[in-house]
Amino acid sequence: MAASATVSSLLRAPPALVSDHRSPPSSCFIRCSVSSPSPVLISFPRSSSRSDFTVPERRKLAATSPLVEYSIRDPTPPESGDDAEPIEPIESLKLKLLSVVAGLNRGLVASLDDLQKAETAAKALEAAGGPVDLTGDLDKLQGKWRLLYSSAFSSRSLGGSRPGLPTGRLIPVTLGQVFQRIDVVSKDFDNIAEVEIGAPWPFPPVEVTATLAHKFELLGTCKIKITFEKTTLKTTGNLSQLPPFEIPRLPDSFRPPSNPGTGDFEVTFVDGNMRITRGDRGELRVFVIA
Template identity: 70%
Template sequence: MASLLQSPTLLSQSSRSSYHHPTSSVTCFHPRYIHTTTQTRNLQSLISQRRNGRPKRNLIRRSAISEVSVLDPPPPPFGYQESKSELIASLKLKLLSVVSGLNRGLAASEDDLQKADDAAKEIEAVGGPVDLSIDLDKLQGRWKLIYSSAFSSRTLGGSRPGPPTGRLLPITLGQVFQRIDILSKDFDNIVELELGAPWPFPPIEVTATLAHKFELIGSSKIKIVFEKTTVKTTGNLSQLPPLEVPRIPDSLRPPSNTGSGEFEVTYLDADTRITRGDRSELRVFVLS
């Protein structure tokens, strides 16, 4: 063995032999092999330490900005809320596309009614139950009606008695609003109408305000009680004073028109409201 180490030629040959033939009795002389063997031993030593329960190195890195451990559990996730908001926004857009072009429901067919109802149910399912005892402030404001399933009956009263609509009649329905004041409990239905006039006079534009009071009867249901109707001319005749329409005495009022009604708010957010009435009427409003 000593003679082998003393001979440079033999040493060189042994190094090459040990590199190409791992089973050789002469090992660990080639520089590459020495380096690889050292890494292997270090890895084996680290594995042995962990198996023997020795203290481990702390591999947890910390953020330089927040000082929060990178491997720590994340804070309460906002991702679900974002996903839910995005889903509702998509469903609202779908509902608006379904009811667009239906003239607030006056031009709706049976197929249109079903599609609108299905689209509204999708939003209601994702949004969950409405609790007006907590979110009553969201009712505040002036809401624009963009769809009513009852208008498909072709009457201004929807599912209730009212004047019919049509091209040959002198009444044209304009915009419809609901003005709600949660402090005074005022609940006004505001209807814009255009009344035909004999030629050559232009049509008469009026705004009818049906004033109600409202109260909560449950977490999401509202009861409204009719008080009065006020008609105000607009356009060229806007200078005329408003006219209060006399209320029909209760004894002469038809049984179907009790002066009160109930509906449930099935979806409500900062700019959209969906309600379902006591006569199976679906209404969709946007804040104006």
């Protein structure tokens, strides 16, 4: 409810109603306090001359004017259209999306209700941001991005085409932080994952940073195609002194149809610190600049 405002104005009787300048009628000094939300338009005839009353007479009018009180609400903010709802700022929509995905462990613990809330918040932000066109502004992708949320993680399917080695299917892996490092000059596109690989008791798990190196190209205005090249594994923690080792891409003749080594996604929102993408099966991913 808008706060009420007090408006004071000194209203003079129009000269057409004054029969004698020496005996002018009393004017009305109005303090308005109107509760109606609709704007109130009051029209008064204009004086034909500033010299209708002398200065002493004007002072006398002000001193003897009756005081009437009304309440007027602050005017409602203008709308973009006749029936349009106020447009919510993009920064506010970004905060809403962040609040929805916070605590979901990048989507690994998301329920069906969480998935729907994240989808709704992302669509609102995508609509407010408008269509993405990277043809003349590819620099928006530059940098290292941290994955906050993926709708594919909740189904454990990982969704879409995910080029690289399917190590998670062969040995137990606990996923840590996930990043994307993009270089728009060299067209390098690296998926970086911090993982913990299980080991037989009594040995401790092995902490590894896996870098899946790709090259990328822009298709159309916002579609990105990535082609897998190699995987580099670097141990961390107690085994950080070990050198990294590479696992090259399999030749196409040995590559299974389910792992073609390429994938694509669309960038549906991007600004200086947040990026939203949709995979080739519709999976939603939310990144922030690292």
